[in-house]
Amino acid sequence: MRQSLLAELANVVGEENLYTGADASDKYGQDWTRFFKPNPGAVVFARNADQVVRLVGFANEHELALVPSGGRTGLSGGAVAERDEIVVSFDKMNRILAFDEVENSVTVEAGVITAELQRYASDKGLFYPVDFASSGSSQIGGNIATNAGGIRVLRYGLTRDQITGLEVVTRSGQRLALNRGLVKNATGYDFRHLFIGSEGTLGFILEATIRLVSPPGDPAVILMALPAMEEVMNVFSAFRSRLPLTAYEFFSEEALLHVMSHTGVSRPFATKAGYYALLEFDRAAAGAASATEAFASCVEKGLVSDGVISQSEQQRGNLWRYREDISASITPFTPYKNDISVRVSSVPGFLKAVQEEVGRRYPDFEIVWFGHIGDGNLHLNILKPGDWDVETFKRKCEGVSESVMAIVARFEGSVSAEHGVGLLKRDQLGFTRSEAEIALMRAVKKAFDPNNIMNPGKLI
Amino acid sequence: MRQSLLAELANVVGEENLYTGADASDKYGQDWTRFFKPNPGAVVFARNADQVVRLVGFANEHELALVPSGGRTGLSGGAVAERDEIVVSFDKMNRILAFDEVENSVTVEAGVITAELQRYASDKGLFYPVDFASSGSSQIGGNIATNAGGIRVLRYGLTRDQITGLEVVTRSGQRLALNRGLVKNATGYDFRHLFIGSEGTLGFILEATIRLVSPPGDPAVILMALPAMEEVMNVFSAFRSRLPLTAYEFFSEEALLHVMSHTGVSRPFATKAGYYALLEFDRAAAGAASATEAFASCVEKGLVSDGVISQSEQQRGNLWRYREDISASITPFTPYKNDISVRVSSVPGFLKAVQEEVGRRYPDFEIVWFGHIGDGNLHLNILKPGDWDVETFKRKCEGVSESVMAIVARFEGSVSAEHGVGLLKRDQLGFTRSEAEIALMRAVKKAFDPNNIMNPGKLI
Numbered sequence: 001m002r003q004s005l006l007a008e009l010a011n012v013v014g015e016e017n018l019y020t021g022a023d024a025s026d027k028y029g030q031d032w033t034r035f036f037k038p039n040p041g042a043v044v045f046a047r048n049a050d051q052v053v054r055l056v057g058f059a060n061e062h063e064l065a066l067v068p069s070g071g072r073t074g075l076s077g078g079a080v081a082e083r084d085e086i087v088v089s090f091d092k093m094n095r096i097l098a099f100d101e102v103e104n105s106v107t108v109e110a111g112v113i114t115a116e117l118q119r120y121a122s123d124k125g126l127f128y129p130v131d132f133a134s135s136g137s138s139q140i141g142g143n144i145a146t147n148a149g150g151i152r153v154l155r156y157g158l159t160r161d162q163i164t165g166l167e168v169v170t171r172s173g174q175r176l177a178l179n180r181g182l183v184k185n186a187t188g189y190d191f192r193h194l195f196i197g198s199e200g201t202l203g204f205i206l207e208a209t210i211r212l213v214s215p216p217g218d219p220a221v222i223l224m225a226l227p228a229m230e231e232v233m234n235v236f237s238a239f240r241s242r243l244p245l246t247a248y249e250f251f252s253e254e255a256l257l258h259v260m261s262h263t264g265v266s267r268p269f270a271t272k273a274g275y276y277a278l279l280e281f282d283r284a285a286a287g288a289a290s291a292t293e294a295f296a297s298c299v300e301k302g303l304v305s306d307g308v309i310s311q312s313e314q315q316r317g318n319l320w321r322y323r324e325d326i327s328a329s330i331t332p333f334t335p336y337k338n339d340i341s342v343r344v345s346s347v348p349g350f351l352k353a354v355q356e357e358v359g360r361r362y363p364d365f366e367i368v369w370f371g372h373i374g375d376g377n378l379h380l381n382i383l384k385p386g387d388w389d390v391e392t393f394k395r396k397c398e399g400v401s402e403s404v405m406a407i408v409a410r411f412e413g414s415v416s417a418e419h420g421v422g423l424l425k426r427d428q429l430g431f432t433r434s435e436a437e438i439a440l441m442r443a444v445k446k447a448f449d450p451n452n453i454m455n456p457g458k459l460i
Numbered sequence: 461m462r463q464s465l466l467a468e469l470a471n472v473v474g475e476e477n478l479y480t481g482a483d484a485s486d487k488y489g490q491d492w493t494r495f496f497k498p499n500p501g502a503v504v505f506a507r508n509a510d511q512v513v514r515l516v517g518f519a520n521e522h523e524l525a526l527v528p529s530g531g532r533t534g535l536s537g538g539a540v541a542e543r544d545e546i547v548v549s550f551d552k553m554n555r556i557l558a559f560d561e562v563e564n565s566v567t568v569e570a571g572v573i574t575a576e577l578q579r580y581a582s583d584k585g586l587f588y589p590v591d592f593a594s595s596g597s598s599q600i601g602g603n604i605a606t607n608a609g610g611i612r613v614l615r616y617g618l619t620r621d622q623i624t625g626l627e628v629v630t631r632s633g634q635r636l637a638l639n640r641g642l643v644k645n646a647t648g649y650d651f652r653h654l655f656i657g658s659e660g661t662l663g664f665i666l667e668a669t670i671r672l673v674s675p676p677g678d679p680a681v682i683l684m685a686l687p688a689m690e691e692v693m694n695v696f697s698a699f700r701s702r703l704p705l706t707a708y709e710f711f712s713e714e715a716l717l718h719v720m721s722h723t724g725v726s727r728p729f730a731t732k733a734g735y736y737a738l739l740e741f742d743r744a745a746a747g748a749a750s751a752t753e754a755f756a757s758c759v760e761k762g763l764v765s766d767g768v769i770s771q772s773e774q775q776r777g778n779l780w781r782y783r784e785d786i787s788a789s790i791t792p793f794t795p796y797k798n799d800i801s802v803r804v805s806s807v808p809g810f811l812k813a814v815q816e817e818v819g820r821r822y823p824d825f826e827i828v829w830f831g832h833i834g835d836g837n838l839h840l841n842i843l844k845p846g847d848w849d850v851e852t853f854k855r856k857c858e859g860v861s862e863s864v865m866a867i868v869a870r871f872e873g874s875v876s877a878e879h880g881v882g883l884l885k886r887d888q889l890g891f892t893r894s895e896a897e898i899a900l901m902r903a904v905k906k907a908f909d910p911n912n913i914m915n916p917g918k919l920i
Contacts, residue, residue: 102697102805149644158644160653161621174896177872183835184609184618184801184877186657187885187893188919189901193620193653197646237562341644345562375643412637417644425647433647436634441649443907448900459648 001041001084005062009042009086012058013051019043019089028089029081031074032134033424034334035394040067040081046093046111049167049175049206056204056453057173059086065456068200070142071113073134075337076422078146078199078458085456088204090141096120097207105164105181107209110141117210127215129156133327141205147197149418151323152280154374155246156213158418160196165209168195170202171449181209194444199420200455202448216246217284221319222291224298224307225273226250229355231303232373233348235277238298240374242290247280248374255326255368262329268322271306275369278323280316326370333383334390335368336397340408341377341417350411354380357407361400377417380404405431421459429460461501461544465522469502469546472518473511479503479549488549489541491534492594493884494794495854500527500541506553506571509627509635509666516664516913517633519546525916528660530602531573533594535797536882538606538659538918545916548664550601556580557667565624565641567669570601577670587675589616593787601665607657609878611783612740614834615706616673618878620656625669628655630662631909641669654904659880660915662908676706677744681779682751684758684767685733686710689815691763692833693808695737698758700834702750707740708834715786715828722789728782731766735829738783740776786830793843794850795828796857800868801837801877810871814840817867821860837877840864865891881919889920 001009010018019028020043029038041064046052059066065085072079081087090111098107104126108117114128114135121128130143132150142148144166148159156162165181178192179185195202222239226232232250239245252275259265268276281291291309298304310316342350358367362382371378382400384393405415405428415421415428429438441460448454461469470478479488480503489498501524506512519526525545532539541547550571558567564586568577574588574595581588590603592610602608604626608619616622625641638652639645655662682699686692692710699705712735719725728736741751751769758764770776802810818827822842831838842860844853865875865888875881875888889898901920908914 100803100805102693103803147646147650149646153643160650170896170900172896176894176897176900178897180872181803182801182874182877183613183804184832184837185874185892186607186609186799186876186878186880187874187889188657188659188661188881189654189904190607190620190657191897191900193656194649196653197648197650199648201648233562339646341642343560343563343641344643345560372644377644412640414642414645414647416646417642418646420646421648429647432645434636436630436632437636437638437651440630440636440651440908444649444904447903447907 006042009044009058013044013055014047017045017047019045028069028087031072031077031079033075033077033080033422035390036077036080036082036423038081039084040087041084043087043089046088046090048093049169052088052204052206053169053173053175055088056169056171059453060171060173060451063451063453065453067455068141068145068204070111070139071134071137073138074142074146074422075339075419076416076424078420078422079142080423083457090139099124103181104212105209106212107207108140109207110139110205112140114138114140114143121212124212126212128210128212130159130162133324140208144196144205144208145199146420149372149375149377151247151249151372153372154248155244160193162210163192163196163208164211166192166195166205167207168203168205171451171454175206199422199459201445201459203454216282218282219246219280219316220283221278221280221310221316222295222307223268223276223278223319223322225269225271225305226275226277226303227273227305229275229351230348232275232277235298235303236374238303239279239294242294243281243286245279245281245374249278249323249371250373251276251323251326251370252368254366255370256322258329258368259322259325263321263325265321268319269306269308273305278319323370326368330368330381330383334393335381335383336394337419338380338401338404339417339419340380340404340413340415341375342408342411342413344374344376346411346413347373347376350407350413351378353407354378354404357403361403401428408432423458426459466502469504469518472514473504474507477505477507479505488529488547491532491537491539493535493537493540493882495850496537496540496542496883498541499544500547501544503547503549506548506550508553509629512548512664512666513629513633513635515548516629516631519913520631520633520911523911523913525913527915528601528605528664530571530599531594531597533598534602534606534882535799535879536876536884538880538882539602540883550599559584563641564672565669566672567667568600569667570599570665572600574598574600574603581672584672585675586672588670588672590619590622593784600668604656604665604668605659606878606880609832609835609837611707611709611832613832614708615704620653622670623652623656623668624671626652626655626665627667628663628665631911631914635666659882659919661905661919663914676742678742679706679740679776680743681738681740681770681776682755682767683728683736683738683779683782685729685731685765686735686737686763687733687765689735689811690808692735692737695758695763696834698763699739699754702754703741703746705739705741705834709738709783709831710833711736711783711786711830712828714826715830716782718789718828719782719785723781723785725781728779729766729768733765738779783830786828790828790841790843794853795841795843796854797879798840798861798864799877799879800840800864800873800875801835802868802871802873804836806871806873807833807836810867810873811838813867814838814864817863821863861888868892883918886919
């Protein structure tokens with residue numbers, strides 16, 4: 001970035017908010033996606049709405065590209081700056097602004113960390129249900145920009161379902177107060193919902209009003225061994241018909257081995273199996289008898305070969321770790337992540353088709369299967385062999401991904417269930433969104449951001 | 461409409477689907493809003509997606525305006541054709557297409573009547589929770605186009621919250637399959653949510669995939685007399701902290717008198733009061749003891765002066781009638797309807813401000829208060845005195861409405877909580893959506909419908 005422009009920028013945002021440390025590029029120029037080379041032109045710390053409005057106005061005037069940056073835990077490169085963009089970090093815009101005790105809602109700045117919000121809710125005797133492996137680092141603004149899902153979608157829905165109001169800034173530097181916390185508001189296009197999941201391409205999120213819920217009474221976890229992948233949805237049905245499930249997850253023996261070796265935990269039980277299912281339910285609402293009955297029925301039918309139910313909060317936490325630590329445990333292997341979904345009723349046929357294709361096309365690579373399978377969401381991770389270089393590995397994976405995505409398309413699913421599109425999935429978008437839809441996406445982008453300065457090159 | 465064009469149109473849609481009966485204008489040219497003079501150019505019965513696609517393509521080519529028409533129960537003129545438009549009635553496109561027993565979801569054509577869907581769900585042992593006074597006539601397509609709310613939003617959310625997929629046709633005659641029933645789909649702009657509440661201005665809804673839920677265990681209703689309007693939210697708090705409420709409604713003595721005189725029912729109990737609150741809860745989930753405790757606490761504090769709790773399904777239905785029959789009971793008085801909302805925590809101050817303003821500005825008119833007050837939604841109905849003509853009455857009401865809307869704006873509420881904007885509220889949109897938002901709404905409309913043929917003149 002030109003020196004004179006940088007000086008002007010410092011004037012606009014405040015010199016103390018322009019970050020030029022040696023680690024600026026590595027720290028603020030990329031997210032958890034490791035396939036792009038960061039190269040930001042500058043890093044700015046957002047401090048408050050007025051300052052961001054000035055920054056956006058300045059960028060629009062000079063046609064400078066802006067990249068929003070939250071906790072940088074993204075897995076599709078949505079927060080990557082590789083082309084001299086100005087990174088706008090929300091790390092320091094992290095205040096909880098208001099709590100409404102009548103509505104049980106909270107208004108927060110975009111940079112509040114997910115786990116902070118969870119703790120805040122808990123202190124109020126309430127619950128923020130959106131949770132996932134990176135909730136200790138991810139920020140609310142990023143969660144909203146990608147409509148983050150995670151482990152409790154089954155019971156509480158996605159990030160989208162918690163948001164009652166959004167304050168955003170558009171490229172012209174105009175602030176929009178979208179829906180303003182209303183339950184009912186039938187006044188045409190609900191731009192709040194358009195911004196949720198838009199990955200910063202229509203404007204940046206400054207604040208959000210979020211509904212909190214009552215905490216679950218007595219959550220309990222069951223972890224089970226499944227001899228065969230094709231039974232995962234039959235086990236789901238057996239439990240779901242008897243218990244109010246909050247989560248239903250699955251993972252493969254390979255995933256378990258990685259967690260054991262990475263974290264040093266031992267097996268949950270002696271029995272080894274090809275696959276494992278983990279579910280959470282509210283024991284206070286259901287009664288342990290229904291759980292025992294469902295489990296017995298699965299064992300009798302040969303769907304399940306072993307299992308354990310949590311008897312304490314600590315044990316519940318420990319069982320969750322088998323699932324939650326998978327992502328961190330495989331990170332050293334530079335995994336190529338496919339985050340795909342289909343309708344829940346299509347899961348059995350879909351898993352079978354993907355399993356066949358992957359077995360045929362990836363004979364040399366280790367595959368790690370896991371996912372929020374009760375939502376139809378499969379995380380299919382391909383690990384890089386130690387002796388392959390990243391670029392060759394990525395190209396090979398992209399080739400195979402094409403054929404996996406063709407299966408996703410055949411099953412009318414989605415090429416990105418919850419990670420977003422960013423840079424990594426952009427060229428795959430056409431597998432599951434039609435040409436007409438993508439053309440309309442471009443037209444909407446243009447309506448909001450004619451100079452293409454808001455996270456350009458991402459998504460579309 | 462020109463005769464030659466009509467002949468062409470008949471060719472495109474099938475002669476048998478062009479309706480030219482004497483009642484075409486009265487029956488298909490308007491909705492339940494009685495302030496507009498219907499004058500459609502033609503009425504076409506939609507039969508299937510392909511035919512609608514042909515029709516839209518034809519209209520786009522000739523720049524003919526199309527008005528979508530569902531159950532025509534709208535209260536803001538969204539389905540009114542007053543300028544030679546082609547009305548597209550979905551009355552005959554009313555098939556239930558598929559039921560998914562794994563997901564408990566149903567795919568229906570746009571013309572399915574709400575009560576039909578409720579019955580269908582019930583036959584499957586399930587529940588479609590969206591319900592309101594006009595559910596016997598309103599159609600799913602219209603519900604979606606206005607994001608219909610109704611009486612059970614508190615527990616189950618709006619129409620928006622039930623929709624997992626939408627099939628729509630845009631002005632170019634392109635069909636879009638939006639979200640396709642997926643739980644998780646993080647691939648950018650969620651046009652499903654943009655279409656929900658767009659009042660037919662972006663395209664027409666052909667089919668919807670809808671999530672059904674488990675039916676409530678043992679719903680019970682409590683109807684109570686409230687001496688003062690300002691206590692309505694204190695009563696709400698007292699019950700909500702003890703019971704899982706599915707509905708919380710209120711209405712005034714004037715509303716009750718109209719229902720009694722219109723339907724012939726007698727008072728629910730001997731005590732007269734200025735206001736009444738009606739709530740529904742699930743007795744199976746809560747236990748009657750909590751209800752009794754909440755009621756006793758309200759009586760003790762003087763918030764409630766009398767009450768009755770339903771002891772049977774029939775009595776529950778009868779109690780609901782006091783609230784559900786208000787709208788039909790006042791229809792003969794050509795009510796001018798304000799359907800306004802604020803955040804739930806703002807309701808007490810808002811009610812007070814509106815009450816003062818209305819008392820000052822409408823000394824001559826009868827005011828009927830009711831609404832889904834647990835959602836912050838107030839229906840403020842002004843009745844036409846018998847000796848006033850409609851036009852003078854409407855003008856007078858519009859004048860006062862401006863000052864009521866200014867109060868709504870001050871409380872950061874919405875000028876239309878659940879009826880939509882249509883023609884009636886179009887000029888009030890600016891009270892609660894900013895200029896910048898409205899400009900973006902126009903830009904989005906243009907991106908989807910550059911020739912302005914899809915329900916033109918409505919909403920914006």
